[in-house]
Amino acid sequence: MQCKCGSETKLNEAVRSRLKARLEFQVCKACGRVSNAELFVKEVKVVVDDGVGATARQQFANLDADTAKALFARAGGLQRGFYHQRSVI
Numbered sequence: 001m002q003c004k005c006g007s008e009t010k011l012n013e014a015v016r017s018r019l020k021a022r023l024e025f026q027v028c029k030a031c032g033r034v035s036n037a038e039l040f041v042k043e044v045k046v047v048v049d050d051g052v053g054a055t056a057r058q059q060f061a062n063l064d065a066d067t068a069k070a071l072f073a074r075a076g077g078l079q080r081g082f083y084h085q086r087s088v089i
């Protein structure tokens with residue numbers, strides 16, 4: 001990916017192992033800007049940056065056990081619904 005400053009970004013990640021949470025994000029090699037963060041709980045993607053704010057990064061920074069559980073349940077529930085619909089078709 002390309003940063004707004006024109007340099008290349010590289011994929012980086014941060015882990016909070018106690019919560020089984022992982023944040024993937026792009027970091028610019030030149031200016032250090034972080035973008036396109038995605039938050040995973042137990043390897044299920046639960047939050048992405050919305051393009052306006054740093055939603056996934058904020059969630060990751062403020063994450064506690066209850067929030068991680070709630071996000072995972074919401075994302076997991078949606079995925080189950082998706083697979084159910086597919087199997088009906």
Ligand SMILES: [Zn+2]
Pocket residue numbers: 003004005006007028029030031032033
């Ligand atoms: Zn940059």
